[in-house]
Amino acid sequence: MNTSGTSREQVGNMSGTRQEHFGRKSGSSREHVRNTSGTRHEHVRNKSGTSQEHVRNTSGTLREEVGIKSGTCQEHVMNTSGTRREQVGNMSGTRQEHVMNTSGTRQEHVGKKLGTCQEHVRNTSATGHEHVSNTS
Secondary structure, X not given: OOEOOEOOEEOOOOOOOEEOOOOOOOOOOOOOOOOEOOOOEEEEEXXXXXXXXXXXXXXXXXXXXXXXXXXXXXXXXXXXXXXXXXXXXXXXXXXEEEEXXXXXXXXXXXXXXXXXXXXXXXXXXXXXXXXXXXXX
């Protein structure tokens, strides 16, 4: 998804940015896959801890989402106007990694759920802003 040629996606966004929430709750799944301007949509879904693949083309960009349920690995690879987002998430107290490039910037989100560690490392507009927070 493009917002003025760039895509800024995170949980808890600042003003005027785009927010997307990828959540897996108690083994259930929600997937929203959209095609715009005559692009390719491939949706393969396997329930109960098997793999999921979502391929979305939006104006020549590529999104690949591979999700394995029940606390296993999830990978989201999204290209939006030449940028790339990778999300590796394991729910139920396991690790999440978000690697996002928006207009040449990079965002990394490493979160551990259920009262464990959360780390947020953000770089926007080639500036060196890093936010590391640990919550119990």
